[in-house]
Amino acid sequence: MEGSEPPPLPQVSPAQLREEGNELFKGGDYSGALSSYTMALSLEATPQEQAVLYRNRAACHLKMEDYSKAEADASKAIATDGGDVKALFRRSQALEKLGRLDQAILDLQRCVSLEPKNKVFQEALRTLGGHIQEKVRYMSSTDAKVDQMFQILLDPKEKGTEKKQKASQNLVVLAREDAGAERIFQSNGVQLLQRLLETGETDLMLAALRTLVGICSEHQSRTVATLSVLGTRRIVAMLGVKNQSVSLATCHLLQVMFDALKEGVKKGFRGKEGAIIVDPSRELKLLISNLLELLTEAGVSAQGRDNALTLLIKVVPRKSLRDPNNSLTLWVIDQGLKKILEVGGSVQEPPEDIAVTENSRMSASVLLNKLFDDLKCDAERENFHRLCESYIKSWFEGRGLAGKLRAIQTVSCLLQGPCEAGNRALELSGVMESVIALCASENEAEQLVAVEALIYAAGKAKRASFITANGVSLLKDLYKRSEKDSIRIRALVGLCKLGSAGGTDFSMKQFAEGSTLKLAKQCRKWLCNDGIDSSTRRWAVEGLAYLTFDADVKEEFVEDEAALKAMFQLSKLEDRSVLFAVASTLVNCTNSYDHEEPDPQMLELAKYAKQHVPEQHPKDKPGFVRSRVKKLLSAGVVSALTCMVKNENPVLTNSCRELLSRVFLALVEEAEDRGSVVAQGGGKALLPLALEGTDIGQTKAAQALAKITITSNPEMTFPGERVYEVVRPLVSLLHLNCSGLQNFEALMALTNLAGISERLRQKILKEKAVPMIEGYMFEDHEMIRRAATECMCNMAMSKEVQDLFLAEGNDRLKLLVLYSGEEDELLRRAASGGLAMLTSLLPQLCIRITQVTTHWLEILQALLLSPNLELQHRGAVVVLNMVEASKEIAVKLMESEVLEILSVLAKGEAGPVTRAATACLAKAVEYELIKPNKERE
Structure with missing residues (x-):
């Protein structure tokens, strides 16, 4: 109405x-x-x-x-x-x-x-009283220990003694516990640690820094107090000392301080007055401001500058793009972008104002890329571009040749990081022309800068075609005529990059047939030449990273064991800038990049419309790929990958981690290869890849972990506490955005883990996996449904899961009963096994079996009559549990055909089925439902 x-x-x-x-x-x-x-x-x-x-x-x-x-x-x-x-x-x-x-x-x-x-309250009070007494004893003894340790450490007579060394180690150990850290803090510890830092003795400084890590760890108020006593400027300045151990220890302390300021008190353990700084932005900005200043200070060590860049990479950008606040990134761009660009545009030669390592420029590129990715809108990105272009113009215009070189080097840094900003900088008036002109310079340093810029500029298809038309002859000329290895190898990489512009598309060839193979052969030759320094040889890997898009090049490369081993050796050196190139080469050789099968109808339509259709190289078919994987494994690829993951470095970006995850997944594809991957440390290396990186990278690493866990003993593969770290990555594969294969492999792996120990089952429960496992028990795909049922049966050994089956108003038990009568024999085995275990542990479920479905008796009879002995045994155990649980149920069973079936089974050959059937009949005799068999007696 x-x-x-x-x-x-x-x-x-x-x-x-x-x-x-x-x-x-x-x-x-x-x-x-x-x-x-x-x-x-x-x-x-x-x-x-x-x-x-x-x-x-x-x-x-x-x-x-x-x-x-x-x-x-x-x-x-x-x-x-x-x-x-x-x-x-x-x-x-x-x-x-x-x-x-x-x-x-x-x-x-x-x-x-x-x-x-109330006995529960009395017992809880008794237990807690014991804990408090223990804590009081600990605190009173700790006070004396702290005073004693500082007396030894600050006594000039004890210099260099073993006693002093032991005291410093004890102080560090004590600070790792919350109570110990609090006691040191309240005993005027920060002022005393400051005196240790002022001694200048490396051992004492390291002990003081590591103790400060314990004091500040996850505690905001103590961190603010420490910064106030020691001074932000002084702590950051210690990052720039020439002693690498002290610089690294300071880097760790600053990381802990940043975490404490950003996250607050996690453990709920409060400081001297329980004070919590609600808004720590002032302290954060002061620390970051000092780090930015450190980047361009002349007296700072090269290692210290790298550590400062590493810290900025970790603490400035948002951890998740779901966090709406990127104000810290915007502040750093406004305050320090030009300082970061100054490091990115520097060179390693001694006349340079600031000391840098071979990793400094790459670290600056990574930081610039992370800052750019953290921007939310066009206005913020435009401001970033404007600041970059302003800095490059300030060097390019009016500062002579040295200024032009610095500008071009900065453009190269941007092209390796936020390439959109780099490409815009290349389009500034005169920049590209200067690059081409300087390639023909007689000066080696000028040529190096220009050729590198040309290589990075060729990354964009449009510019690659421009360089192919205008710069190939120049690069060839440099390669043939230059007397400097450093120039020749870079020119070669430029040619490699231009030659691979068609990617994996067999029909898109930039150069004449065979040219890419000649280039690859030369790259391998440079790579194996031990007479050339490693910073120059890494460029040969860069060339192969481009050329291995071609399957002919892949085949020749994996046959050359000396070249493979030389590449693996390079990946283990301190110069980490080669990591991405090595990872890219291995992804190409193992074909572990994503490739979708084209829709046949769309393919025909494209041909009809005379559109270009990519073609797969004949040597990229699965058989060839498997063969290449075997050769890489025998050459020692796993130890190289493990080393790449282990040495944490800003150059090991999330993109690089994703590439490594892809390679690992390809290496464990075949079950027979997984043992050798684990033996060389592959399982251990996969854990950090599965816990940090891009979503795709984490998923690929988790899938590789699942494959390993399915076919090997998890306790041997992941010894000690490490086995518990595997659970979270595996549970992440149960999410709906993962593929059916990933869901299936995760369920299989979790089944293995759940069968090992109660602690592992508790870890799976804590990760909230049980509801997802239950969901997959209703999956249409029979293999996923079966794997979920097997996993649930192993999880049912935990009391929490048993309580779920006992809870009123759910169909969990009904599902297991019905699955025990399905046609899929493996599903029946899993479900009936779960029933057998649950009815043994929870006799009250036996009555519920008769209530959940009217077909329960038929299902039990079918299990007892199965030709499969495992199913027979499970059925006999369920019937035995039901008979023992209730006389009422026993009556129903003995009035049916079950009695006759049990009588036959009891007369069979001795075994578990016969024993269970005999026990059932014995119980029925005890209930006086049947009479004993006199003849048998």
Whole structure:
């Protein structure tokens, strides 16, 4: 009817939502219960109802290990009713986990006074009292230890003694514990550590820096106090000292300080006055400002400058693009972009104003790229371009040849990082012309700068075709006539890059047939020449990174074992700028880049429209790829990859990590190769790749871990605590955005892990994998469904999962019963195995089996009659458990054909099936449902 109002929505009361939350909590869905309680709190409820809801919500937070919120909610419940023992007990549990034992014991004492006969409260109070006494003893002994250690360290008579060395090591160990760090801090420790830093002795300085790491770690207020005492400028200046060990230790300390300032107190352990700095932006900016100043100071060591760049790469850009605040990046661009460009445009020769290493320019490129990627809009990007162009023009115009070289070097730095900014800089008036002109210079330094810029400029297809038309003859001339190896090899790389512009497309050849093979042969020759320094030889790898798009080049390269080993050796050296080129070459050789099969109809349509259709090289077919992988493995590729991952460096960018993950995945594709990959440290190297990097890179590394975990013993492959680190990457493969194969392999790997120990099952539970595993039990694909069922059966050994099966109102048990009657024999084996185990552990489920489906008896009979002995055994165990659980069920079973089947099975050959069948009949005799067989007796 027109104009009539819609009927009012049904009102939900707080009490209904509370009941709904209670049911969800019993079923193990703590986040769902939390949502229900929160929704109930948003409605109008009485103070008493609100107190109960806050108390229940505190229980959810405890289960989800969010102890700060648990404490807050329990406190709100107590504010309404001071005698609420449940709220008091929950708050005491949260406070204990937060390390505030003195407050926790007060709540427990109140619980005991309210309910003196409650044994749970009494036991908790006894345990907590023991913990407090232990802590008091530790604290009193720690005070004396701290004083004693500082006396030894600051005693001039003890110089260089073993006693002093031991004291410094003890101080570092003590600072790693929260209580120890707090005690050092409160014992005027920062001032005393400052005196150690001023001694100038390397060992004492390292001990002081490492102790400061413990004091500042994840503690914001202590970090601010430390910065105030030591001075931001002084700490950052220590980064630039010539002693590499001290510089690295300072770098670690600054990283910890940045983390503490950005994240705040994670552990809930508070400082001297429990002070927390709400907005640490002033301290952060002061630290970053000093780091930016350090980049261009003349007296700073080259290693220190690299460490400063590394810190800026780690701390300035946002960790996730989902974080809307990129103000720190914008501030760094405005305050320090020109300083970063100054490092990027520098050269290693001694006349240079600032000292740099072979990695400095690459680190500057990585930092520039991360800053550019962190920008959110066109206006921010335009500002970045404007600052870069302004800096390049300031050097290019009016500063003579030296200025032009500096400008071109800066453009090269941008082309290696934010290439969009580099390409725009190349289009500035006169820049490209100067590059071409300087290539013909007689001066080696000028030629080096110009040829490198030409190589980086050829990255864009449009510019590559321009250089192919105008610069190939120049590069050929440089290669043939130059007497300098450094020039010749760079010219060769330029030709390689132009020759590979067609990528993997067999039909797109830039040069005449055979030219790329000649170029590759020359690259391999340079690569194997030990007489040339490594910084020059790395350019040969750059050339191969481009040329190995061609399958003929790949085949020749993997046959040349000497060239492979020379490349692997280069990847292990200190010059890390070769990493990306090595990784790219290996991705090309293993064909581990993404390639989709074209739609046949679209292919025909493209041919009809006379559009270019990419063609696959005949030597890029699977058989050739497998052969190349075998040759790489025998040449020692895994040890090279492991070394590349292990040596953390800014050059090991997320893109580079993704390439390494792709190579590892290709290496473990065949089951027989996985053992050798693990033996050479491949499993250990994959863990950091699976936990950090691009989404694609992490997924590829996780899939490689899954493949390894499926076919090998995880405890041997990932010894000690490392096996627990594998769980998170595997669980990440269960997400819906992963492919079916990745889901399947993750489930198989988790099944293996879940069968090892309760601690591993607890780790899988903590990663919230169980709901996803359950979801895949309903999957249409039979292999995924079977793998999920097997995984769930292993997980059912945990009490938390058993509780899920016991919870009212779910179909988990029904699904296992029905799957035990499916046609897929492997699925039946998994489901019936789960039933056998659950009915053994939880006899109350036996009655529920008869209620979940009317077909339960047919399914059990089918299992007992199966020709497969494993299925027979599982069926017999389930029947035995049901008979032992209830006489009522036993009656139903003995009145059916099950009795006859069991009688036949009991007469069979001795084995587990016969024993289970005999036990069933014996129990039926005990119930007096059947009479004993006299003849058999």
